[in-house]
Amino acid sequence: MVPDEPPLTAHELGEEAAALIDELSRISAEEDKLTRLYLTPEHRNAADLVARWMRQAGLDVREDSLGTVRGRLPSSMPAYGEKCLLIGSHIDTVIDAGKFDGALGVICAILAARELRKRGIDLPFDIDVLAFGDEEGVRFPTTLLSSSALAGTAPYSELDARDANGISVAEALREFGGRPENIQDLKEVPEKLVGYLEVHIEQGPVLEREALPVGIVTSLAGAERHWITVQGEAGHAGTVPMDARKDAVSAAADLIVSMETAAKSARSDGVVATVGELGIHPGAVNVIPAQVKMTLDLRAATDRPRAAAIDEIKARAARISRKRGCPIEFDQFHEVVTSPCSEIFQDAAKRAIASMGIRPFRLMSGAGHDGQAMKALTDIGMLFVRCRKGISHNPSEYVSIEDMGMAVEATVRWVAEIAQQEMKA
Ligand SMILES: [Zn+2]
Structure with missing residues (x-):
């Protein structure tokens, strides 16, 4: 050079x-x-x-x-x-x-x-x-x-x-x-x-x-990940009337939309919530689902809005759980601040x-x-x-x-x- x-x-x-x-x-x-x-x-x-x-x-x-x-x-x-x-x-x-x-x-x-x-x-x-x-x-x-x-x-x-x-x-x-x-x-x-x-x-x-x-x-956004278990009750898809069901998938669907709403309405920017994995048990066309296991990935630009978001999500889950008679459990398996x-x-x-x-x-x-x-x-x-x-x-x-x-x-x-x-x- x-x-x-x-x-x-x-x-x-x-x-x-x-x-x-x-x-x-x-x-x-x-x-x-x-x-x-x-x-x-x-x-x-x-x-x-x-x-x-x-x-x-x-x-x-x-x-x-x-x-x-x-x-x-x-x-x-x-x-x-x-x-x-x-x-x-x-x-x-x-x-x-x-x-x-x-x-x-x-x-x-x-x-x-x-x-x-x-x-x-x-x-x-x-x-x-x-x-x-x-x-x-x-x-x-x-x-x-x-x-x-x-x-x-x-x-x-x-x-x-x-x-x-x-x-x-x-x-x-x-x-x-x-x-x-x-x-x-x-x-x-x-x-x-x-x-x-x-x-x-x-x-x-x-x-x-x-x-x-x-x-x-x-x-770099902090993140946390949870396994969420929604517990329902298995039953015959043809014989159990709609008002007598504890359908884990319906409760999970409610919860997924509710988590999306919680993240969208968070006052701080950068709060994002994602359900990326979903498993249905027993998973048959003619059986009312007994259990759903899904993941939640939650992130935010700082730690405080992330903590507020998970509190909000858990409060919403508790309401859905009461309404549908399906216990919902959160099990955190990952966190980075x-x-x-x-x-x-x-x-x-x-x-x-x-x-x-x-x-x-x-x-x-x-x-x-x-x-x-x-x-x-x-x-x-x-x-x-x-x-x-x-x-x-x-x-x-x-x-x-x-x-x-x-x-x-x-x-x-x-x-x-x-x-x-x-x-x-
Ligand atoms: Zn890279």
Whole structure:
């Protein structure tokens, strides 16, 4: 590179990102769709490709014991100490995935690190670009394992989790070239970190509605999940009169609509309730249903409206239960509290985005991300990129070349703003 060569335009950066996205998306377990699960041969090939890109970008590359690829751009100002800013996302996918979820964040981070180096921007900290392997949690009943390990919150027991073929995480890791026995040595020292940044497609329609290429994430929504059991009474579909029935499906239907209404009428924004699984017992055409088991997934931008929503839902369930004579039970099996993004990182992102002539806009994330695990370790910041119609976890996921270029440029400026701030501190 000639040192005084003009910096690439956002459009050129976008074209570069698009070419890398395409190359990565060709690494799949299936011929005509994208499926790349944690610790599979495809993940191995993707990790090697990403490592090659990192080297080409001038980063020092290593791979940790759980398969996370790490590329380091050393600080240009060693006098400021040995702190490190982590920037990453994931390279695993769901089954029949889109090619931008995760991949765009890793590619953005690599290109941004290269641009920071090429443009000679003062960096009072090292940058570690991370390509995590277990964000989607599809192969094993684990999720965010690679980022949880850095936060020191991944227990040894996670290594015993098995996939559908009975292969444990530990076995798959050895095959991959990892060292499961080192899982607890991966914990980072919080005092040595500036924070964790991630760029990710929005996976929702808000930025498109606002006609904006990028947006600043305020928090990663907290979530809770419940099994709900509605107890009725089995009976003959032909002989039991309508007014003498305890029909578990009818009661469940009442409850489902009522939960939807509760979420829609919540005063705080971001409350969303979903019944995604439903099982009917005994499940025969001529039998009045005796029992319904269903799941409830409930999320909100902050924890208080979520708590208020579940209280409201339970009160509605109690009324339906009394009216229909069908006991309803809630059994919570999952909860993550809201992970707020650092105000300092949000403000830095705001200045970075405004400097590009784009209106800074804040939004919450309804989806979970590696930042949720990293929050236990350090401050987090996230930037969302517009994706067409908000479609994700689907092959028709799409981000324009222009928007990808904006995302890379915004990342460069965001890190530069954080660097400025760090030098003033
Ligand atoms: Zn993702």
